[in-house]
Amino acid sequence: MEREDNMYKYNPKSSVAEEFIHDGEILDTIAFGEKNKNNRELIESILEKAKERKGLNHREAFLLVSCEEEDLNEKIFALAKEIKMHIYGNRIVLFAPLYLSNYCINSCVYCPYHVKNKHIARKKLTMEEIRQETIALQDMGHKRLALESGEHPIETPIEYILEAIETIYSVHHKNGEIRRVNVNIAATTVEEYRMLKEAGIGTYILFQETYNKKSYEALHPAGPKSNYAYHTEAMDRAMEGGIDDVGIGVLFGLNNYKYDFVGLLLHGEHLEAKYGVGPHTISVPRVRPADDIDPEDFTNALQDDVFEKLIAVIRIAAPYVGMIMSTRESQEMRERALEIGISQVSGASKTSVGGYADSEDLEFDPKKSEQFDVNDTRTLDEVIRWLLSLGHLPSFCTACYRNGRTGDRFMAMAKSGEISNLCQPNAIMTLQEFFNDYASEETKIIGKKVTEEELEFIQREDIKDYTIKSLKKIDEGLRDFNL
Numbered sequence: 515m516e517r518e519d520n521m522y523k524y525n526p527k528s529s530v531a532e533e534f535i536h537d538g539e540i541l542d543t544i545a546f547g548e549k550n551k552n553n554r555e556l557i558e559s560i561l562e563k564a565k566e567r568k569g570l571n572h573r574e575a576f577l578l579v580s581c582e583e584e585d586l587n588e589k590i591f592a593l594a595k596e597i598k599m600h601i602y603g604n605r606i607v608l609f610a611p612l613y614l615s616n617y618c619i620n621s622c623v624y625c626p627y628h629v630k631n632k633h634i635a636r637k638k639l640t641m642e643e644i645r646q647e648t649i650a651l652q653d654m655g656h657k658r659l660a661l662e663s664g665e666h667p668i669e670t671p672i673e674y675i676l677e678a679i680e681t682i683y684s685v686h687h688k689n690g691e692i693r694r695v696n697v698n699i700a701a702t703t704v705e706e707y708r709m710l711k712e713a714g715i716g717t718y719i720l721f722q723e724t725y726n727k728k729s730y731e732a733l734h735p736a737g738p739k740s741n742y743a744y745h746t747e748a749m750d751r752a753m754e755g756g757i758d759d760v761g762i763g764v765l766f767g768l769n770n771y772k773y774d775f776v777g778l779l780l781h782g783e784h785l786e787a788k789y790g791v792g793p794h795t796i797s798v799p800r801v802r803p804a805d806d807i808d809p810e811d812f813t814n815a816l817q818d819d820v821f822e823k824l825i826a827v828i829r830i831a832a833p834y835v836g837m838i839m840s841t842r843e844s845q846e847m848r849e850r851a852l853e854i855g856i857s858q859v860s861g862a863s864k865t866s867v868g869g870y871a872d873s874e875d876l877e878f879d880p881k882k883s884e885q886f887d888v889n890d891t892r893t894l895d896e897v898i899r900w901l902l903s904l905g906h907l908p909s910f911c912t913a914c915y916r917n918g919r920t921g922d923r924f925m926a927m928a929k930s931g932e933i934s935n936l937c938q939p940n941a942i943m944t945l946q947e948f949f950n951d952y953a954s955e956e957t958k959i960i961g962k963k964v965t966e967e968e969l970e971f972i973q974r975e976d977i978k979d980y981t982i983k984s985l986k987k988i989d990e991g992l993r994d995f996n997l
């Protein structure tokens with residue numbers, strides 16, 4: 515469906531925030547959804563188009579979100595499931611956040627790290643503490659991390675972040691290693707993005723929080739993050755700095771979800787139009803309780819059924835994007851979300867600074883530095899067992915970025931379906947490492963059966979042979995086989 519009007523400055527190729535996240539276009543899209551929410555013919559034609567797995571534009575996607583016809587809504591969920599299965603099979607990628615510091619000069623009203631919060635414990639990890647955290651994460655079985663840090667030019671300048679990344683990659687405890695460090699730090703300059711790229715990061719993640727400029731400015735009254743344009747254009751600078759895998763997201767609950775849903779898709783369309791590669795991941799966090807933060811203060815709280823619909827429609831609109839859900843959500847919500855679209859989950863997360871290693875610093879209790887309450891508090895072994903028992907194939911794969919498959923190279927392989935030939939064996943091989951090094955007996959027993967079944971889904975005989983041989987070598991003690 516092409517946009518019919520020419521009166522707006524809406525321009526996906528523009529580098530100006532308010533031209534690619536265009537308020538008029540978002541409002542028109544919402545009105546279009548309202549007007550057509552019972553237009554069966556139109557909704558059915560969009561569903562037909564979506565079956566080709568080439569995605570949808572923001573207007574088409576929003577109409578699916580708006581749809582009020584019960585039987586068509588069932589079709590939307592069924593299609594999301596089908597697309598998820600076709601592209602990802604049973605695979606679910608695991609990661610954990612690592613909080614480096616909660617010093618922050620910003621004033622985000624929904625985050626306990628805001629500068630005016632005087633009762634939260636402030637902490638910045640030393641390099642030795644980062645080593646200890648990394649060892650604790652490796653001892654659980656994690657291979658992929660998302661680094662988190664507040665914004666503070668004195669406490670956590672770029673040099674500190676770069677040294678932290680180097681430290682994490684340098685730790686090899688027993689059979690453990692962190693093979694991919696994704697980074698979620700404040701919007702910065704092209705030059706600093708270039709430094710992050712050179713440090714070997716995977717994806718650069720930055721949530722927009724809300725795309726509505728007015729709400730954004732009210733939610734961020736002071737500090738560098740209060741600059742809407744600078745924040746919204748951050749991914750453009752990241753791309754210019756050579757980072758071609760970027761992760762976007764909004765914090766649902768801060769603002770009207772319809773506005774933010776359309777904004778999120780517009781942002782993806784902008785990156786695709788301007789740089790030829792859309793977002794690598796989309797995250798779907800919702801506001802959670804935390805020190806000094808009560809979600810009831812946010813009147814836009816998103817109900818579960820609407821939240822599920824958004825996840826399903828994102829999967830349909832952007833079939834190849836990795837979709838991430840954190841431990842903010844309960845086990846029940848994560849179960850449902852995995853079926854209809856989510857492809858990556860965090861496991862055994864701590865959202866505090868220094869929360870993984872046993873701290874000997876008696877003056878500091880990591881729990882008091884939490885960014886938000888974790889809803890799902892199970893261990894990684896329990897999470898893996900749970901995923902296996904639901905028929906999923908947990909994966910610790912990090913192969914793409916390490917083999918140079920990023921940006922448009924990755925997207926071309928994802929869109930042709932070729933990537934599945936690699937994801938499936940990589941999932942099986944990395945899971946076998948987990949079984950041999952970190953899993954409980956109970957998890958290993960369920961896992962063995964799942965692994966045998968999943969081997970059968972490898973289409974190419976040569977790749978299946980390689981995988982079976984590699985599994986033997988992993989049992990003999992060798993590690994890190996990947997395709």
Ligand code: SF4
Nearest residue numbers: 618620622625628664
């Ligand atoms: Fe600081 Fe980020 Fe929290 Fe805002 S959301 S106060 S920038 S840590």
Ligand code: SF4
Nearest residue numbers: 911912913914936937
């Ligand atoms: Fe992700 Fe690439 Fe591994 Fe597939 S092969 S799971 S796309 S890193």
